[in-house]
Amino acid sequence: xxxxxxxxxxxxxxxxxxxxxxxxxxxxxxxxxxxxxxxxxxxxxxxxxxxxxxxxxxxxxxxxxxxxxxxxxxxxxxxxxxxxxxxxxxxxxxxxxxxxxxxxxxxxxxxxxxxxxxxxxxxxxxxxxxxxxxxxxxxxxxxxxxxxxxxxxxxxxxxxxxxxxxxxxxxxxxxxxxxxxxxxxxxxxxxxxxxxxxxxxxxxxxxxxxxxxxxxxxxxxxxxxxxxxxxxxxxxxxxxxxxxxxxxxxxxxxxxxxxxxxxxxxxxxxxxxxxxxxxxxxxxxxxxxxxxxx
Numbered sequence: 001x002x003x004x005x006x007x008x009x010x011x012x013x014x015x016x017x018x019x020x021x022x023x024x025x026x027x028x029x030x031x032x033x034x035x036x037x038x039x040x041x042x043x044x045x046x047x048x049x050x051x052x053x054x055x056x057x058x059x060x061x062x063x064x065x066x067x068x069x070x071x072x073x074x075x076x077x078x079x080x081x082x083x084x085x086x087x088x089x090x091x092x093x094x095x096x097x098x099x100x101x102x103x104x105x106x107x108x109x110x111x112x113x114x115x116x117x118x119x120x121x122x123x124x125x126x127x128x129x130x131x132x133x134x135x136x137x138x139x140x141x142x143x144x145x146x147x148x149x150x151x152x153x154x155x156x157x158x159x160x161x162x163x164x165x166x167x168x169x170x171x172x173x174x175x176x177x178x179x180x181x182x183x184x185x186x187x188x189x190x191x192x193x194x195x196x197x198x199x200x201x202x203x204x205x206x207x208x209x210x211x212x213x214x215x216x217x218x219x220x221x222x223x224x225x226x227x228x229x230x231x232x233x234x235x236x237x238x239x240x241x242x243x244x245x246x247x248x249x250x251x252x253x254x255x256x257x258x259x260x261x262x263x264x265x266x267x268x269x270x271x272x273x274x275x276x277x278x279x280x281x282x283x284x285x286x287x288x289x290x291x292x293x294x
Contacts (some may be wrong), residue, residue, distance in 0.1 A: 034103025077144025129197025
């Protein structure tokens with residue numbers, strides 16, 4: 001009983017620490033988005049996609065605070081998210097949107113760091129993307145269009161990404177009528193940069209890759225991967241769909257930096273081997289550790 005209580009207490013502490021870490025990163029992410037918007041993009045009439053872009057346009061046309069529109073326009077989608085996606089996601093998103101709204105309001109009187117639209121586009125997009133990526137990575141969102149896309153995805157043949165893209169093409173095009181077409185083009189560049197930074201923040205700079213190798217020399221390849229790459233391999237039983245012959249499949253996980261070396265190892269041992277490599281966004285457990293190639 002004492003041992004069970006100790007394990008339960010340990011899990012409780014770990015859970016509280018995880019919640020605290022998530023809250024800190026959502027806070028940091030939302031603040032970074034506020035900086036990207038009010039210090040770089042908004043002063044130069046450059047917008048982002050989604051609800052953020054609509055809020056920037058409405059704020060410009062009405063003269064009202066950007067933070068008000070960020071909160072009010074996201075609110076209906078937060079309610080939808082709470083009902084359809086889950087309580088944790090909705091509360092994390094609410095926290096992120098609230099911090100972002102307050103942050104943009106407090107930073108609005110601060111003058112922008114640059115009047116050069118290209119510099120504002122690049123640095124604003126980078127900071128914005130990192131901020132959004134941190135929030136998404138920790139279970140939240142800062143834009144209601146993502147929630148709409150998830151809900152529409154269940155009822156339409158379009159993917160979440162395609163639905164978000166359709167929304168954003170319309171929103172970014174609207175910037176041309178409000179701020180001029182040069183600013184709309186800068187906005188498109190900022191959106192692309194932010195999109196790439198979101199991916200990098202969520203997935204990391206050192207992507208993991210899954211490797212599938214089918215070869216008659218599977219044991220030699222597995223031994224070489226362990227000896228020369230330091231990667232363990234798993235041998236799976238397979239059957240040729242055309243020949244019906246029994247096959248051994250070598251499966252392992254490597255980092256992006258190890259891909260070239262793995263290919264050379266396989267080529268050296270069996271030039272006729274079947275080799276398939278795919279991206280993995282998350283790897284946990286086992287003995288896999290990311291490391292640099294020396």
